[in-house]
Amino acid sequence: MRSTFYTCSKCVGKNSRLIKFGKTKNGKQRFQCILCRKTSVLNYSYQAYRRNTNTKIIRLTKEGMGIRGISRFLRISTTTLLKRIINISDRIQPPSINYKKIYEVDELRTYIGNKKQIVWLVYALERDSKNVLCFNLGKRSNDTLNVVIKSLLHSNPEKIYTDKLRNYQYLIPKGIHHTKRFGTNSIERKNLSLRTHLKRLNRKTICFSKSVLMLSSVLKIYFWS
Template sequence: MCGTALWHWALDIGCVLKSILTMGKASEIRPKHNCYHLVQIDEQWSYVGNKQKKVWLLYAICEQSGEILAANWGKRSKKSVKALLKKLQEREINFYCTDHWKAFAQVLPKEKHIFGKKYTKKIEGINTWFRTRLRRLARRTVCFSKKLIYHYLIMKTAIYERNIRSSYI
């Protein structure tokens, strides 16, 4: 590659990264309603930096509309579930549907917690949507984010765009 072509390539990468920063910071995940009957919660992993550095996305969706209500990035831990629940605390939620992961059982209110794979079909479908839509989330890939901030902002933008598009369908 000649010097001029390399210089243009570097400018393009800078432009892409700047766009990710701009769009990601402008995107907000805001639930449309104050009350939800059934909310499904699940976790999904991806890589940042290299395949030894897993990052977990925990997020909640409205079962009826598929709207993503809140998301939290971090480790797969009880602390991350608490952080996600804190983002949902202003909403009135009748029931939380999750899989059998013990952190969910420890954090979510027992009287409102329904667990089992048959209650999380919608969110599992959204996990598949994420993995097919965003190459960096594919399980067998050489494409992954090098920095956590870009990974976070791309996911945040994807969630925002998905919520906008689903509201028009």
């Protein structure tokens, strides 16, 4: 008779096996890892406990679905979903910034809670790869812009293209700062993609983010997951 072996999802990179370890109150078979001694169930009734739930959350978030939409689709509570999104984003590491490249920086306006609470998304795009390297959320001030600019200056950039917002001339050295026409075409096109893919960034929308933390978490997933 052929035996079926199950591996532990928590012991990453290790050759661990699961053995039967009694049953749950619902009568489902429980397994225990022979290495870490943690128990698990292979087929959970509640969708949030299934192994591919995080992957589905990432895909649906990047497709522009809102919190309640994802909650209905996956049949999990909104509270669980919010915690999962924050947990997923905390594990995401931003990409490394390459040395001596050309970058574009721009700002995008959005809201937190209602249209009276304006928040600006400032982010940097590498022109060659079209990858977003860093971003920051806050007021349209030097403090908010400087977080992104400082990250770029550490890589000794060849050029940094921005719009003609006056704040940039105090933050970027004149030798590498450019504001010529069509210089920010790539990042302006990225702005359009962001507003198209994420409801919370649309110009005419009622799908506002409830907090800066949630907006930041969704952007991390969209940019870097």
